[in-house]
Amino acid sequence: MTDGLRQAKDPVSPALAGPYGHPFHPILVTVPIGAWVASLVFDVASRFVSDPGFLARGSTWLIAIGVLGALAAATVGFLDLLAIPAGTPAFRTGLVHMGLNLAITAAYAGGFLWRQAGAGPAGPVAPGPLLLSAACLVLLGVSGYLGGKLAYHYGVRVADETTQAAGFRR
Numbered sequence: 274m275t276d277g278l279r280q281a282k283d284p285v286s287p288a289l290a291g292p293y294g295h296p297f298h299p300i301l302v303t304v305p306i307g308a309w310v311a312s313l314v315f316d317v318a319s320r321f322v323s324d325p326g327f328l329a330r331g332s333t334w335l336i337a338i339g340v341l342g343a344l345a346a347a348t349v350g351f352l353d354l355l356a357i358p359a360g361t362p363a364f365r366t367g368l369v370h371m372g373l374n375l376a377i378t379a380a381y382a383g384g385f386l387w388r389q390a391g392a393g394p395a396g397p398v399a400p401g402p403l404l405l406s407a408a409c410l411v412l413l414g415v416s417g418y419l420g421g422k423l424a425y426h427y428g429v430r431v432a433d434e435t436t437q438a439a440g441f442r443r
């Protein structure tokens with residue numbers, strides 16, 4: 274195993290980023306992904322019910338939960354990025370992954386403020402904020418693909434094959 278590959282597998286700070294072979298970033302990303310997917314479901318549902326206000330308000334707060342969760346995930350994800358040797362394809366992929374996620378988080382934060390404008394959500398979610406959420410989820414899928422590439426293709430923060438083999442011994 275090359276020194277660079279070994280470096281990308283070891284955490285910069287096990288206490289903050291998770292121990293070897295068990296990073297915290299993949300655990301934390303479930304919060305914004307789940308919250309933002311649920312918010313889009315609430316957005317769409319708000320257009321089909323007789324009292325849409327509760328769904329619109331719920332969607333707005335799910336977006337806020339997602340933004341907070343994304344900031345936590347980004348913090349430990351940045352620590353994982355620091356473990357990747359600069360100038361490598363894995364590092365460049367990590368930079369694009371991070372940049373997309375920061376743009377998505379900023380767009381959701383803007384969407385939260387947009388929804389709060391005026392009296393806040395009362396009726397069904399307007400087409401603009403709904404389309405913004407849908408577009409953000411598409412970009413989140415692209416970013417998730419890149420995150421998967423980092424872990425499954427490049428092996429960033431994944432235990433080496435010797436360590437993995439221990440789980441298959443009888």
